[in-house]
Amino acid sequence: MTHEFDKAALAQQRSDRALEADRRLRQLFAEAVPTDGSDPREGPGLALVAVGGYGRSELSPFSDLDVVLLHDPSVDESVVREVAEAIWYPLWNDGVALDHSVRDTVQMREAAATDHRAAMGMLDARTVAGDSGLVMALRSQVLADWRRDARKRVEEVREARNTRIERAGWLAHAAVPDLKESGGGLRDSVILRALVATWLIDVPHGESESLRSDLLDVRDALHQTVGRRVERLDADAIPDVARFLGMGAEELDLHARQLGRRIAHLASLSWHKIDEALAPPTKRSITPTGPAVTPLAEGVGVLDGEVIVTGKADPTTDPEVALRAAAAAARAGLPLSPGSAVRLAASMGELPDPWSPSSSRLMVDLLSSGQGLVRVWDELDFAGVVDLLLPEWVAIRLRGSSSPVHRFTVDRHSLETCVYAAKVKRDVARPDLLAVAALLHDIGKGAEGDHSEVGEPMAVQIARRWGFSEDDAAVVGKLVRWHLLLPTIATRRDIEDPSTAANVAEIVETEDFLDLLAALTASDAQATSPAAWSPWRQGLTEGLVEKVRGVLDDSVTTPTAEDYEGWPADVPIPDHGAMGPSDFTLTVEPHQGGSLLTIVTSDRQGVMADLAGGLALAGLAIRSARTVTLGDAAVSLWEVSRADVDAARLTDRLRPAMAGELDLSGRLELTSIPDAPDARVRLLDRLSETATLVEVRVQDRRGLVWTVCDQIASMGLSIRSAHMSTYGDEVRDVFYVVDGDGQPLDDATATTLRDGLATALA
Structure with a gap:
């Protein structure tokens, strides 16, 4: 779809808003400072000045009105105060979003000398009412100061810009771009005007102004459709903004990112010119054919x-x-x-x-x-x-990610993955294959279907074209196909279950490939976001890698599935005495950025549900849980995301739940979420020899784990372990369930459990 909105009309609307604001301010100024000779306040020395976007007559629907009441230092302070109140109060009563200040010309010049933002605002200053000569003189002084101190001022601007981009990211590549603050956004386009004003460099004026106007169109549409001042173009807003501008949703996203990319490119070239202008003069070697070039290749x-x-x-x-x-x-x-x-x-x-x-x-x-x-x-x-x-790059260029975990567009994420992969290239036997797979691991996201499956043949074809052998191209394709395997299995399966490592080993086949896959996994996750490579995820993934390595190494003796009882081999089971029905002991220790809770209770039906309910009411998010029965006692291990758990306080909070004094069903009843997709409950066959795996995918909310545990307990079944993963507002939890004899469920029972969970989660 080609956008058909009226650019001229939107630009005119911005100008009209500024004109309307001008008329209102002039009216108020005239009422506050009569010009008929009847008031001692009459005369030169006072002016209303529009600065910033208002000074440029670029007012979006919900922009602040940036106004300065400027006065000569000789004007009496009481007069200035009276005029200011006569102007500001009516505007506040009108609900105008006002960014105002009152300064004399000396204060204004001093502010511009110490704050580059104030100086840049004055460079776009425009007289709205009053003594225009006062404004023109000040603006000329500020401009002269700006040019005189340009070498120092541009470094202030650069430092502030770098800090801002570190916080807001790049408009072209951020998962949720900020049209104003992101690199390549509206602030950058204004900085270009200020850099030109230094006289150090020149910038293609027509292109720069056109790009800012186009980006202002998007910002105006965002304000209009959301109905308030907002700068972030998030996924929820895009469809409405796109309709307002006569575009498709994907077209708008690409259009905005392209604008940001072009502004960022202009800014990059401009800063490079600034560096050249500020560099100490050097003697350039001149040859008969021109400047001397230092050869590299x-x-x-x-x-x-x-x-x-x-x-x-x-x-x-x-x-x-x-x-x-x-x-x-x-x-x-x-x-x-x-x-x-x-x-x-x-x-x-x-x-x-x-x-x-x-x-x-x-x-x-x-x-x-x-x-x-x-x-x-x-x-x-x-x-x-x-x-x-790489012609295939066009399909992922500036393509936003549907995952809330991602901080970059798909193309930038792929490059960042290469950057991280370069740091671990000495850890693998084939760093060349790692580098290519890092670039191509998400190449399938531009096509329909599972991007890992779609991307595999694409990666193989590209690797062949780039001169790799058939065997090497196959390895690159296999890395692309399975690049999500390790974190998916580590966070959603019981890695202590020997079946888990054995299943992964069947896929990776060799230690060399395992090393490559582990390096790609870590690089991909770090390039995604800190949340994707948290200490918890990193610890689980690295733990799985070592267990798979043990399976692949014939010299290492690994436990068999028949030996596994659901408890980690390296975690000691605490001593315990006789337990009453509601008795329990609890210990806490730090673990992978969170806490590990070891709880010993009597072995009774529903104890895991009671514990899950108590932990939910205590405000703890559960990452995993596992239990083992020893005689009449049940020992459970709970991994929670909070690192500052106080054992004594948590014991007090769990005691009512364990004593049956709380109506958990009433307090943890799942709330209805409008328009949320239906819960999906699946039986994961043949992934464990010792338990039935049940996967639950549903929108997150309090009481979710308790609901599942309670449903399982109500059927007389037990949970051997549970593993929770959260992606944005969706959870993907996997429960290892056994019957009363500790065996996997038969088909009929498993089906009944699946259907019961789906009903309970509806």
């Missing part, structure tokens, strides 16, 4: 701090020069010249199919270069070179 050199493709190189007959330039720039941590990237995109010939060994090595060098990869790849991608090297 054939047809590749360094000029003025950038890697360039030299004039003698011919990308038409030597397309590999693109890979040489990119790899050299990334390894050196230098930017690739935008001009060279554009030249490569326009004239680069086709690489052979398959690539030569040297081309394959250069691509691996690029992907393994660490943080330098990101900037170089972005430059290649912006110019269009990536489309020549």
